[in-house]
Amino acid sequence: MTAEIGQAAIYLSVLSCLWAIGLLSFGLWIRNARAIQSGRNAVIATFILISIATGALIYGFVTDDFSMKYVVEVSSAAQPLLYKITALWGAMSGSLLFWLWLLTVGGAIVVWQNYQRNKQTQDTLADYSLIPIAIVQLFFTILVTGLIDGIYNPLARFTDGSVFADGQGMNTLLQTPLMAIHPPTLYIGWISLTIPFAFAVGALASGRIGSGWILRSRRWMLFSWIILTIGITLGGNWAYQELGWGGYWAWDPVENASFMPWLLGTAYLHSVMIQEKRNMLKLWNILLITLAFQFTLLGTFITRSGIITSVHAFGGSGIGGYFLSFIFASTAGVIGLIVYRWNRLKSANRLESLLSRESAFLLNNWLLVGLTLIILWGTLWPIISEAINGEKSTVPEAFFNKVVIIPGLLLLFLTGAGPIISWKKITANNFRRMFLLPLVIGLIGGALTWGFLALIGYTFPLYSVLCSFAAVFVVAAIFAEFYRGAKLRAKRQETSFVNGLNLLIQRNKRRYGGYIIHIGIVILYIGIMGSKGYFLLEAKSMTLGESMEVGKYKLTMIDAFEKEYANYLRSGVIFDVAKSGKKIGTMEPAIHNYYRAKPDEEPTKESAIHHVGMNDLYVALANVPRDIKTGGVVNVQAYYNPLIGIVWIGVAVMVLGGIVAIAEKSERSGGA
């Protein structure tokens, strides 16, 4: 019965979306407050209806209702409760429902925030923005009704009325806590991008294209950025721990699909500051947020349509066409609005000099958008190459690794140069006061790195030297910013330096939160440089008692073990880890054999990771033979990943900075 109620709720929400779109448009057109209110209520109604549908599906999982198609597909009676619930987004139609539900939460929050705000002022911007939100909701609602080809209703039962004794269960690789939170985190990040996009459309529709819409949607954007940062990193961390190939990023189409909106969002967070400060780039900002939103759909299209083959098994599911149509239709809509409002989109100011804060922002934007396009190019290369010469080609990971280095290093330099260069035009005084010392310190840092790398045998590590130079420069520049600001505050308020620092950040959380993010970026870069540039990989077939060497480390296989757990058998080996002859620990890589694995599921590799400071030793096994104790051979792959721990720290600092920045409540204009 609950499943039927859920299905009915989905059908009804088609109506509530239409109601919201119709009444809001009509009400705003004829300025009828009651019609507008009715439209807002419909947005809330959609939220309630989709919550009912989602709740009904979760109920189906929890009660093991194996008459439901979707429950059979991704759940099973023995699946732990947590994974029964996360099965909600374990396959396509459920994840679309989940996506839709998050979107309705977003819509409801916009209505709520608007209600709070309208106690003081009457402003229709949010009401205009609810229309695009409802349109996107309508699109997803139609997808999950099951009325169109390619996707079935997640609440549907088997048409022939069959009831299975048990479900197929979720893939065992996904049954880890990280995988329970990684997909929803990314979804939340993507979906919250819809809101600033909707505000941009609302601004165009209402004709108020000042910075009002940006101020209103700014925290949504930051929220989205923080969540995307976390979500992408969780995915990398999961791959590192679970997949046994020793890396965290492989430029897979699905990874790229999550990374491109992040890059565009980052560009947007910077370019809006110019609009606030100098009233420039109005059109650009609208295009940028539109692009960021469209890239979340494009990502879905790329990964779900089957046009790009990826390691993530999506197959040609036939829904790609709907996404592509929606992307075209909504982009056309935005372009139409832009043409309609063309006169109001002109900049009030012009760029005055090539060396100014404005151009630093602009360069940042060009590079970020450029990187996005490069990654898109590489991701779509199979299609592009087929169109050009009739033959499908692909580019490997190496393409991306090589092509992002130079724009990436320029961007790194900008994270330090941007905050200290003066507005309008750089002056000799500005250069001397702000740039000279950080540049000198940066050069020393670069030289030291060069010396160190030469010492351990790398003769001409150009990119590492440049990266270290830029990194040290940025840290010096930003610390100097904090130092100068804190000292000034302390002097003015006649208090200690620490208090001054605290006051400085409290008074301008967005700006200094941003600088903390920049420090996080530097840390991240150093981690990527070390782990991508200097990792060591050794592989060896070994029997008990043998050892292998990875760099300065020696791994000796001393024992094997087998242990039974609730739903899997863990078998593995024990390594003694020694550095320069001294034992520093043990490692226990293993294989998990799930008792209830499906025929297409292999045992999973559980790699062992041993941290030595920020560096990791990483060992994975292919198999643990039955006869291991009597001379059976184990295949071992061992990595030394220098500075990889710094990658996670860098991201943590970025997220921390984001949280500081998002704490700035006021809608006042400010920032860097």
Added chain:
Amino acid sequence: MKKRSRLKIVAASTILLGGMAFLVVAMTRSTSMRYFTPAALVAAAGSADDQRVQVDGLIAEGSTKWDAANFKLTFAVRDRETEATVNVIYEDRLKPDNFKDGGSVFVEGRYDATQNLVVATKLMTKCASKYEGAESAAPTDEISYTSE
């Protein structure tokens, strides 16, 4: 003065965009590899010999040999539609997770036409999340083993 600075801005943007475009084209040229199904690769053997290629197919049933002592994996990739197969050798690397007879596999490596063999540098099996189409979602025979 105004004019000159605008000119400088235009010049700088052109250099930046041109540089990025050049980088992309150069890197695409140097790293791009042709993508084949096993049938297409066998058909194009002559032109693909000694080139880096990517092959997308299924792991042929019963073809997998895992030589643990020498850390060597050999198997054949079968075409999804025809009977064509291409042999693959993959050394000194772990077998990826989800490597199973009949499973999807991408092979990257250099093709040797005389032996119909790809010396693989990278293997990818389909990863875990199962966003298949609607048809495969209706469990029929595959589910029967759990309901017994």
